[in-house]
Amino acid sequence: MKVLILNGPGLDDLRRMDSSFDKELSLAQIEQECGKLCAKYGIDMTFRQGDVVTELFEWIGRSAAEFDALIINPIGYYSYEAYEKFEEYRSAIKMLAHLKKPVVEVHLTNIFRHGADLIEPLREPDAKIGFICGLGLHSYLLAIESIAQQHNLQGRVA
């Protein structure tokens, strides 16, 4: 079982997140905690971050062949530029949908509390996309738990 965890533009430095976010948390810590949980379920995890959407696109493309599930945090800042970039994800997500690969979209904060509607959830009607926002680190961990649950993976006792 292989899972790709992909982090979009702006997520390299979480200090730029809005005030509702726990500033003590770094992407490296998130990677570490995700790694621990994946190991518990025997999941092979690849964790990446990129600021260039074409690169992300390429990773998603590769993930379709090499990974069983994708966890994606599309973006780490909220701006009109980000909103435009968001559209570029759509075709890649569509490809995954046709291959019946499960996708879980995660956000650290509750994107519906920003008020400006700058970030919208990924919308691809034919896809199987789970959605988790507002749980901080636990947004990622719950996504991993969900994938493990759907594949009936039993956690090993550490």
Add this chain to the structure above:
Amino acid sequence: MSDTKKVRVLNGANLNLLGTREPSIYGSTTLAHVAERCVALGAEHGLEVEFLQSNYEGAIVEWIQEAINSCDAIVINAGAFTHTSIAIHDALRAYNGYKIELHISNPHLREKFRHTSYVSPAVNAVVAGLGVGGYELVIKLLAETLRRDRV
């Protein structure tokens, strides 16, 4: 409040039909079965889970109001009230405990009239599209995090 943490799981319109209504979207598990699993899972982790459902908007509002001084967290799957109820939005805003919006399917992948949620801006977190298994995942998460007094 006693040491046992209390979570109220609220279910809105049509969730009583779970298992028979559009099983291709919502699955074949019944709500009674989900309730049983959530209560048992909570008990395993020292968490008291109250699992409620109503087709009446006012009942949901009153259950949220009651929770203000009696529950540590609310999990709410308001069903179609999600997209219509400002009353539920207001009640949730009055509740200061931890709040998670839950959906079995992902409303954002469905009809346009399901894309707006009055619940989302009034809660801490949103979990959707993980199937009925989402209920258990959220209960497990709350059991772990409420014990540490943070999410």
